[in-house]
Amino acid sequence: MTRNIRYNEFMQETLAQLPRGAFLSVKAGEIMNTMTIGWGFAGFMWRTPMLIVAVRPSRYTFDLMEKADNFTVSFPAHGELKKTLADVGRASGRDTDKFITFNLTPQPGTMIESPSIAECHLVYECQLLYKHPLEPELLPSEIKSLFYPEGDYHTLFFAKILASYINE
Secondary structure (H helix, E strand, O other), rough: OEEEEEOOHHHHHHHHHHHHEEEEEEEEOOOOEEEEEEEEEEEEOOEEEEEOOOOOOOOOOHHHHHHHOOOEEEOOOOOOOHHHHHHHHHHHOOOOOOOOOOOOOOOOOOOOOOOOOOOOOEEEEEEEEEEEEHHHHHHOOHHHHHHHHOOOOOOEEEEEEEEEEEEE
């Protein structure tokens, strides 16, 4: 059972959990995938509650996000699913169905096609509004050398939060 909440009701928990990991899930056509994210932004922009997520073009999820116009971000309760977040982050959806392999239940979206993760406590359903690849020439050299030694720069996906809820 889900309970709708205001987008910012659990923002402190969202921002505390993000560096520990969350699941970004997307569905394009009949293909679904989830990946672990640890970077992102939550806030208010263009008079809209927003999430901004960073996905590298080398990731399988990136290909799906290029085809879809929505995604979810599912946050486990503090301390839960730690091993699963790590395992999902190491696996590729090109090679395995992560929902089956890691015993994650795809929960149908309430307003979008992309699923969330039923085992997670907090969910944001998002509608893509804008995307932009990072421009390497604008990044400081220490960030490039530390986070992009292979030159695989993220694309930022800006999305309107359409729904936010907790799984009870």
